[in-house]
Amino acid sequence: MNKLISRIKPEDRPIYTSLAFVAVILAIGTGYTLATQGTAPLLSPGYLLQQLQTGAFLGIVAAGMMVVILLGNIDLSVPWTLTAAAMMGAAVGGPMALPIAILIGVVVGLVNGLGVAYLRIPSMIFTLGVDSVLRGLMVAHTGGFAPQDQATPIMRFLAAERVLGIPAAIFVWAAVSVVIAVMLKRTAFGRSIYATGNREAAAYLSGIRTRLVIVGAFVTSGVCAAVAGVLLTGYSNKAYQGMGNEFLLPAIAAVVIGGTHILGGQGRYIGTLIGVILIVLLKSVLSIMQMPEAGRQVIYGAVIITMLLFYARGRKIVG
Template sequence: MPSAFSRLRPEDKPVVISAAFIVVILILGTVYTLITQGSAPLFSPNYLLQQLQTGAFLGIVAAGMMMVILLGHIDLSVPWTLTAAAMMATAVGGEMALPTGIAVGIAVGLVNGLGVAYLRIPSMIFTLGVDSVMRGLMVWHTGGFAPQDQATPLMRFLAAEKLLGIPVAIFVWVLVSLVIVTILARTAFGRSIYATGNREAAAYLSGIRTRWVIVGAFVISGICAAIAGILLAGYSTKAYQGMGNAFLLPAIAAVVIGGTRILGGQGRYVGTVVGVTLIVLLNSVLSIMQMPEAGRQVIYGSVIIGMLLVYGRDKRLTG
């Protein structure tokens, strides 16, 4: 008789597996803190809200990354798109800080999309080159030194303040999530993303303007990276060089762990949210355990590889 797990739809299995890993991480972390500290902070509402607040930055980056991965592409320009948006927002300041930061994300997304869709340059190569260009521009902008500009009050409010006892950054993440879910589930553009990711040639022959779908997905990725950069600058009270470097691989990992097929065409946004939560809690528990950096990297990589191997056992999921 088939088990309940085997009766799940292929796209639901990664969500269930990731959720199970989250429970395991919470249990292990709780047992460790009870033994070593005599308390269990992992189940404290304040602790969980704090983790979700910092996880919101990664979650927003991953939301945009998912749109690109659904097409079978990748956006490696995220680190310096995020950094450039934060630097330009803090440099301009005032009421134009947020529009300026988002404009940076749109501009980078357009360049990426046009390069991949019209020049047909592989996204991994083109976006890596754009990332290098953005890094050079920001080093030139700052003269190689840390910028002296400070985040605006609105940026600090969005990233670090609370509303009804809940960090505002979580509300921003929820808003971005609602937009992404609506696009994927309720719009022709969202359906075109899945169709193009499954087979671009067939989507083109069916009348879908696949090139503009690719451009649109990269623009969304750029906007999400810019929003995350603005929030991170508000959380840190300033922008700094390399602030986006820590978000690239975790964002890709969260999307893939959540069940989005790396070759495109299949994935659910709820899986990305669960993947982000898993990564944030894993890093938190390893910090509580005071795990050395080398050990963290080994465990972090092992969890990712292990979960991908589990998914790989289902031929229907991996195609």
């Protein structure tokens, strides 16, 4: 066993660990449902497709979050970027709903990127401030009441309809995944993200326009949050205040669980993908076990802290 583990590359170990945890979660959930209900819904194709459909929202948010975390930054404005894009897109309606929602994601990403890259304000502080501003603007827009805006037909199709028996939301998630994976692995922008995340000063001296790289990463995160907001609106058939709040911590957890260093410079998208699946299945099993929401949040936080301690210890050893 030790020889087998030693053959696995260090950067791949979190991925294999996550896959092992996915298997454990499936086993625990299946054993619990067999013991209490006499069935094993977790293993049925229909149930797994349903989980992937709802997991698509988290997966798209996590894809954008990973790009920012690879730089050693974080985007805490995701909850209300998602909400603002969804609410304004649904409010406009018609053929302009999607472009308006995406535009809001781009604008928020630009503001975040400019604040972090050019004003040199720590991303945690700046994006948290932007999130608060967006929350205030949306409350002012609705007057503090629940908006009456309904999802457009295209939103409902992308989130809730099926194509060839597979939920369309999964295809959207797959398209986003391909774009992010290719961008990180095959483009100069992706290589610049890794270089900047490893050591920004060295990347700058090597000719990389690091500030533009940071802005581009935050724009990517903003667009991904907006796309998730569009899908969630279609799935819920309406936009509502605070609809993005439940995605922030799980998205960060999925990225970290998948092996992306929270300090930047290292990570593979396949790891984030597996991390999302792990979080979705974990949430499903905890729901089946009737675990309170507070308990779920404790588990997510504990996972992040554990992985942070693991990475910090690993960097000290390397150094």
